[in-house]
Amino acid sequence: MSSYSIKDLEHLSGIKAHTLRIWEQRYNLVQPKRTKTNIRYYDDTDLKLILNVALLNNNGFKISKIVKMSPADIRNKVISLTEGALAYEDQIHALTVSMIEIDEESFDRILSINQRSIGFDETMLRVIYPFLAKIGLLWQIGSISPAQEHFISNLIRQKLIVAIDQFVYQGSGKKFLLFLPEGELHEISLLFASYLIKREGHRVIYLGQSTPKDDLIEVYNYHQPEFLITVITTSPDTEDLQAYLDELGDIFCDSELIVSGYQILRTPVELPGNVRLLEKIEDIKGFVESLEAKENAVS
Secondary structure, eight states, X not given: OOEEOHHHHHHHHOOOHHHHHHHHHHHOOOOOEEOXXXXXXXXXXXXXXXXXXXXXXXXTOOHHHHTTSOHHHHHHHHHHHHTSOOOHHHHHHXXXXXXXXXXXXXXXXXXXXXXXXXXHHHHIIIIIHHHHHHHHHHHHTTOSOHHHHHHHHXXXXXXXHHHHTTOOOOSOSOEEEEEOOTTOOOOHHHHHHHHHHHHTTOEEEEEESSOOHHHHXXXXXXXXXXXXXXXXXXXXXXXXXXXXXXXXXXXXXXXXXXXXXXXXXXXXXXXXXXXXXXXXXXGHHHHHHHHHHHHHHHO
């Protein structure tokens, strides 16, 4: 079971730590546990309750009424609300609960509702990516277990693969080579890029996780793509990043290399002339659409 500080609860629920402490004292909403060194912490059950309370509170339920509801009543009301048109923040709360509970059925239901309402693209951009960003910090500091992170990542990965498979290359458009550096396993953003590119009719050569440099060069030489895309989240290390980018820029000098990811965004680097940085991998959508606009202008 994971443990959370009150700041973690604030980060995930949007309820200020000061308000949470008032609710603890006035309504006995949750009671923090204490470590052997007397440090306060909260567990998964506490986090689920706070997220559900936040969702109900955001939708007009007063805290004085919520604390009188049974756990079953709270859960049923939350399920009923998530089947309607909720604010994105509330959908993110519901997804977080499904992650904590390792509840695939709940996760699928929430995503399906959003896809029907706003489409797959907007579900990824407005719900999934903010959700991943929200839990990313907790993953970094170890407040989320590997099982929870793997569970949610694999479900999102499955949804992306299904979405990608609906598009069949028709023989036109640009050629993109997508890969992750050796040691890099965070694949969701690269899969989303593949989805966006294929949807616009371009060809994708997808190498995926932890691609050895020699294999990357071999595939590049064979296909000669106009563009390469990679996402650098944890690998290579910050001290090796500049040398890695310089090497890629030199090896693939006849193509444009598009890079994004947490590691490169937090590390000061000088980009080679043929390397473009995207602040967010979601910006690949605008980049691909700009290619289409250029093609139309030329024709």
